[in-house]
Amino acid sequence: MSGPNEDDARRAFGHFATGVVIVTAATPDGPAGFTCQAFGSLSVDPPSVLFAASRASASWARMRAVGVLGVSILAEDHEPVARLFATTGADKFAGREWRRAPGGSPLLPGALAHLEGRVRLVENHGDHDVVVVDLEHVETFPGTPLVYFSSEYRHLG
Numbered sequence: 001m002s003g004p005n006e007d008d009a010r011r012a013f014g015h016f017a018t019g020v021v022i023v024t025a026a027t028p029d030g031p032a033g034f035t036c037q038a039f040g041s042l043s044v045d046p047p048s049v050l051f052a053a054s055r056a057s058a059s060w061a062r063m064r065a066v067g068v069l070g071v072s073i074l075a076e077d078h079e080p081v082a083r084l085f086a087t088t089g090a091d092k093f094a095g096r097e098w099r100r101a102p103g104g105s106p107l108l109p110g111a112l113a114h115l116e117g118r119v120r121l122v123e124n125h126g127d128h129d130v131v132v133v134d135l136e137h138v139e140t141f142p143g144t145p146l147v148y149f150s151s152e153y154r155h156l157g
């Protein structure tokens with residue numbers, strides 16, 4: 001049996017609505033980050049999350065060896081931020097307000113949650129790395145999430 005082609009798989013994956021996060025790290029060259037929709041909670045004991053990062057991503061290439069990562073879960077008014085951090089080659093932190101989490105990871109203001117933790121696992125799968133992060137810092141804030149569905153950013157309500 002042959003599997004689906006890339007276009008069919010991409011189209012099917014697009015039918016799954018997701019939240020949107022920015023994954024960040026304090027690298028030796030300065031802050032780095034990228035937009036990620038392939039993100040989810042993994043466990044509450046220990047508190048951990050997982051995400052998938054494209055191995056073609058220049059930002060992920062800078063971040064991959066850093067042992068501590070941050071996550072900002074985006075609110076509905078963060079669509080411009082999500083687009084910027086999804087842009088290849090953009091200076092994503094230039095002129096942008098951000099602060100450091102306790103472990104040094106950049107966090108974006110106005111997010112619904114800030115997470116930071118240590119990388120437990122990076123596993124190569126296809127054209128992505130699957131990354132598991134054990135959380136050491138969690139903050140939550142009120143608001144409505146930014147959603148990604150059918151290759152578009154969406155707003156609830």
